[in-house]
Amino acid sequence: MAVAVRETVHAHQAAHRLPDVISERPLHRFTLDEYHWLIENGFFQPEDRLELIEGYLVETSPLGPPHAGVVDSVMEELVAKVKRRAKVRIQQPITLPQQTTEPEPDFVLARRTDTYRARHPFPEDILLVGEVSDSTLAYDRGKKARLYAEAGIQEYWIVNVIDGVLEVYRDPIGSGNNADYRTKLTYTADETVTPLALPNCRIDLVPIFYEDVDDVLAEEDE
Template sequence: MQNSETTLQLRLWTVEDYHRMAEAGIFGAEERVELLEGKIIWMVAKGTAHRSAVGRTDRLLQNRLSNLALICVQDPIRLNKRSEPEPDIAVVKIDPLDYADHHPTSSEVYLIIEVADSSLKLDCEIKAKAYSQAGISDYWVLDVVSRQLYVFREPSPEGYQIKSILAEEQAIAPLHFPDVEILVLEMLPPVIGDL
């Protein structure tokens, strides 16, 4: 009889393992996965509200932060040797080589934004902890269902020390760009009945 208290030992993958698996064709072309804390995570299918919010936020940040930062959309960032997520939006330092030789690392990230339609728990708990442990100072989760913004700041190994929720009519500025005020509503898809 097996002891029910036995802890399962998992084989955690490194970023290098993950890249080798991709190069070997282990992941199908249609499979969307990312590496988080050594585990390969299936990315949730994106709905129309999600797609709209990502596009609106990308255009907004491109306009407001042009020549100040690079805006990456659903591109990999390397947090550590076991995590290479693909956040919906990453605002990163401008690199003269446009990151031709590496993915942006934690020290090169100003802000990460995840858009949540069905992934709110994953984004606010698991991803928030991984981003906090990697030292990402400014992490936002745009909840397109409840039409609000979760803001996580002051990272620590245990998780973010400051967490707040903003309503759609409230404004915020990224920590690294305090003069760039953004209304939460500007990132959200329009309400169809209001058009």
């Protein structure tokens, strides 16, 4: 059985070298229980970067320095401003049971009602989910937005590194391929934004988008 499962995993990895690309060869669709079993039994290598998307194993892009650096900046700003009002999770899995999906978003604000040591956050635990997007912008605006909306996650942020803006998606509607967010807002790099679930928390975008933050703040004070 282990050999057969390993061959299935390798077939998935070969067919999903890029997001949203599925081979014409029929592939087994994993359940969440099967996916967790594979993880627990060491079927993936430490260097494997995989997500379960609608039952399929999808290989994610390696993180380049710009992407990783922005993720670090997002983490620092969220931790500083959110404090203990929510759990700040960085590139950790969330579980979307209805979509048979377990992605690893770049950042999540989760309710503090659970330690998430026995399970990953479910949609009802998630206050905000976000992705840092450069080469994956179309995928994050498309399939990822649809999955998060269908799961009922109330707020989705895309840190659009290409255009230097924050895209904020709210008010999920619809199901299946028709799932979407009714409200779409865009914030420039010198603005602040307040998460819906944390009305007293203002996130400053300057430290996220600007590399030389001190220089930018000094210019604003002049």
